[in-house]
Amino acid sequence: MACKKKDSGVHDPLKNPYDHADSMLCTAGLFPSSRNDHCCLGVAAYFVYLNSDVEYEYLYVDKELTVDKVMAKSRRKRVATYDLGKIEILAPIKSWHLDNYKNRTDKTVDYSSGEEKQPDRRFAFFYDGKQRVLIEPNEEMIKAMQTVAPRKVFKD
Numbered sequence: 656m657a658c659k660k661k662d663s664g665v666h667d668p669l670k671n672p673y674d675h676a677d678s679m680l681c682t683a684g685l686f687p688s689s690r691n692d693h694c695c696l697g698v699a700a701y702f703v704y705l706n707s708d709v710e711y712e713y714l715y716v717d718k719e720l721t722v723d724k725v726m727a728k729s730r731r732k733r734v735a736t737y738d739l740g741k742i743e744i745l746a747p748i749k750s751w752h753l754d755n756y757k758n759r760t761d762k763t764v765d766y767s768s769g770e771e772k773q774p775d776r777r778f779a780f781f782y783d784g785k786q787r788v789l790i791e792p793n794e795e796m797i798k799a800m801q802t803v804a805p806r807k808v809f810k811d
Contacts, residue, residue, distance in 0.1 A: 708726065708727045708728065709724060709726055710724075710725040710728070711723070711734075711766040711790075711791075712731075715799055715800060718740065719736060719737070720736070721733065721735070721737075722734045722735045722766050722790070734766070735764070735766070737780075737782055737788070739800060739803055739804055741782055741783040742780050742781070743756075743781040743782070743783075743784070743807065744756065744780060744807055744808075745779070745780035745797075745800065745804075745807060745809065746779065746809040746810075746811065747775065747777070747778055747809070747811050748777045748778060748779045748789065749775060750809060751811070756781055756787075759787070761781060761784070761785060761786055762785065762787070763786075763787045763789065764786055764787070765789045766788065766791075767789045767791040777790070777791050778791070778797070797810055
Protein backbone atom coordinates (compact mmCIF):
# COMPACT_ATOMS: atom_id res chain seq x y z
CA MET A 656 0.00 0.00 0.00
CA ALA A 657 1.60 3.27 -1.08
CA CYS A 658 0.59 6.77 -0.11
CA LYS A 659 2.00 9.73 -2.06
CA LYS A 660 2.92 12.81 -0.04
CA LYS A 661 1.53 16.13 -1.29
CA ASP A 662 3.89 17.97 -3.66
CA SER A 663 5.85 20.65 -1.85
CA GLY A 664 5.75 23.01 -4.82
CA VAL A 665 9.45 22.65 -5.69
CA HIS A 666 10.20 23.25 -9.38
CA ASP A 667 11.60 20.38 -11.41
CA PRO A 668 15.40 20.77 -11.23
CA LEU A 669 15.91 18.23 -14.02
CA LYS A 670 14.42 20.68 -16.54
CA ASN A 671 16.40 23.65 -15.26
CA PRO A 672 18.52 22.79 -12.20
CA TYR A 673 19.77 26.35 -11.79
CA ASP A 674 16.37 28.01 -11.71
CA HIS A 675 15.30 26.92 -8.23
CA ALA A 676 18.74 27.02 -6.60
CA ASP A 677 19.53 30.47 -8.02
CA SER A 678 16.25 31.88 -6.81
CA MET A 679 16.87 30.42 -3.35
CA LEU A 680 20.28 32.05 -3.16
CA CYS A 681 19.09 35.35 -4.60
CA THR A 682 16.52 35.60 -1.83
CA ALA A 683 19.20 34.78 0.72
CA GLY A 684 21.47 37.49 -0.70
CA LEU A 685 24.09 35.09 -2.05
CA PHE A 686 24.92 35.29 -5.73
CA PRO A 687 26.87 32.63 -7.60
CA SER A 688 29.96 34.03 -9.26
CA SER A 689 31.40 31.13 -11.25
CA ARG A 690 30.43 28.02 -13.17
CA ASN A 691 31.52 25.85 -10.20
CA ASP A 692 29.00 27.64 -8.03
CA HIS A 693 26.30 26.87 -10.59
CA CYS A 694 27.35 23.21 -10.60
CA CYS A 695 27.14 23.03 -6.82
CA LEU A 696 23.74 24.69 -6.93
CA GLY A 697 22.55 22.15 -9.49
CA VAL A 698 23.63 19.28 -7.26
CA ALA A 699 21.91 20.88 -4.26
CA ALA A 700 18.73 21.38 -6.28
CA TYR A 701 18.81 17.73 -7.34
CA PHE A 702 18.89 16.58 -3.71
CA VAL A 703 16.07 18.96 -2.84
CA TYR A 704 14.08 17.37 -5.67
CA LEU A 705 14.79 13.85 -4.39
CA ASN A 706 13.33 14.68 -1.01
CA SER A 707 10.33 16.56 -2.41
CA ASP A 708 8.75 13.51 -4.12
CA VAL A 709 7.94 11.36 -1.08
CA GLU A 710 5.60 8.39 -0.76
CA TYR A 711 4.94 6.14 2.21
CA GLU A 712 4.43 2.42 1.83
CA TYR A 713 2.79 0.28 4.52
CA LEU A 714 3.42 -3.41 5.06
CA TYR A 715 1.34 -5.38 7.56
CA VAL A 716 2.72 -8.84 8.31
CA ASP A 717 2.40 -10.99 11.45
CA LYS A 718 0.85 -8.35 13.76
CA GLU A 719 3.47 -5.79 12.75
CA LEU A 720 2.98 -2.62 10.69
CA THR A 721 6.08 -1.39 8.87
CA VAL A 722 6.26 2.06 7.28
CA ASP A 723 8.78 2.70 4.49
CA LYS A 724 9.58 6.10 2.99
CA VAL A 725 10.07 6.00 -0.80
CA MET A 726 11.91 9.05 -2.14
CA ALA A 727 11.72 9.96 -5.85
CA LYS A 728 10.42 6.44 -6.61
CA SER A 729 13.95 5.10 -6.39
CA ARG A 730 15.23 5.13 -2.81
CA ARG A 731 13.54 3.35 0.08
CA LYS A 732 14.12 3.82 3.78
CA ARG A 733 12.40 2.04 6.67
CA VAL A 734 11.02 4.76 8.92
CA ALA A 735 9.09 2.91 11.61
CA THR A 736 7.81 -0.44 12.79
CA TYR A 737 4.74 -0.76 15.01
CA ASP A 738 3.60 -3.82 16.96
CA LEU A 739 -0.20 -4.24 16.85
CA GLY A 740 -0.19 -5.32 20.51
CA LYS A 741 1.06 -1.86 21.58
CA ILE A 742 -1.48 0.07 19.51
CA GLU A 743 -4.15 1.51 21.82
CA ILE A 744 -6.74 2.36 19.13
CA LEU A 745 -6.90 2.69 15.34
CA ALA A 746 -9.79 4.59 13.79
CA PRO A 747 -10.59 7.06 11.01
CA ILE A 748 -9.11 10.46 11.78
CA LYS A 749 -12.53 12.07 12.35
CA SER A 750 -14.07 9.13 14.19
CA TRP A 751 -15.98 9.55 17.44
CA HIS A 752 -13.89 6.66 18.81
CA LEU A 753 -10.94 9.06 19.08
CA ASP A 754 -12.86 11.63 21.16
CA ASN A 755 -11.33 10.33 24.42
CA TYR A 756 -7.83 10.87 22.97
CA LYS A 757 -8.25 14.48 21.73
CA ASN A 758 -6.73 16.13 24.80
CA ARG A 759 -3.57 14.03 24.82
CA THR A 760 -0.30 15.76 24.03
CA ASP A 761 1.39 12.85 22.28
CA LYS A 762 3.88 13.49 19.50
CA THR A 763 2.15 13.30 16.08
CA VAL A 764 3.88 11.53 13.21
CA ASP A 765 2.29 11.88 9.76
CA TYR A 766 2.84 9.03 7.28
CA SER A 767 -0.18 9.97 5.16
CA SER A 768 -0.54 12.14 2.07
CA GLY A 769 -1.22 15.14 4.28
CA GLU A 770 -4.33 16.00 2.28
CA GLU A 771 -7.89 15.95 3.50
CA LYS A 772 -9.77 14.28 0.66
CA GLN A 773 -13.46 13.50 0.31
CA PRO A 774 -14.02 10.97 1.76
CA ASP A 775 -11.09 11.26 4.16
CA ARG A 776 -9.16 7.96 3.99
CA ARG A 777 -6.68 8.78 6.75
CA PHE A 778 -6.57 6.79 9.97
CA ALA A 779 -5.00 7.67 13.30
CA PHE A 780 -3.62 5.35 15.91
CA PHE A 781 -2.09 5.89 19.31
CA TYR A 782 1.01 3.82 19.92
CA ASP A 783 2.44 2.81 23.30
CA GLY A 784 1.17 5.96 25.04
CA LYS A 785 3.81 8.07 23.26
CA GLN A 786 2.82 8.70 19.64
CA ARG A 787 -0.16 9.61 17.50
CA VAL A 788 0.47 8.18 14.03
CA LEU A 789 -1.44 9.16 10.89
CA ILE A 790 -1.58 6.66 8.01
CA GLU A 791 -3.64 6.16 4.87
CA PRO A 792 -4.17 2.38 4.59
CA ASN A 793 -6.42 0.58 2.14
CA GLU A 794 -9.53 -1.38 3.11
CA GLU A 795 -7.76 -4.76 2.98
CA MET A 796 -5.15 -3.70 5.52
CA ILE A 797 -7.81 -2.39 7.92
CA LYS A 798 -9.73 -5.68 7.64
CA ALA A 799 -6.57 -7.70 8.30
CA MET A 800 -5.75 -5.62 11.38
CA GLN A 801 -9.35 -5.80 12.59
CA THR A 802 -9.36 -9.61 12.52
CA VAL A 803 -6.35 -9.66 14.86
CA ALA A 804 -7.47 -6.84 17.20
CA PRO A 805 -11.23 -6.28 16.80
CA ARG A 806 -11.54 -4.16 19.98
CA LYS A 807 -8.77 -1.78 18.92
CA VAL A 808 -9.46 -1.27 15.21
CA PHE A 809 -12.53 0.65 14.04
CA LYS A 810 -13.74 1.43 10.53
CA ASP A 811 -16.79 3.61 11.36
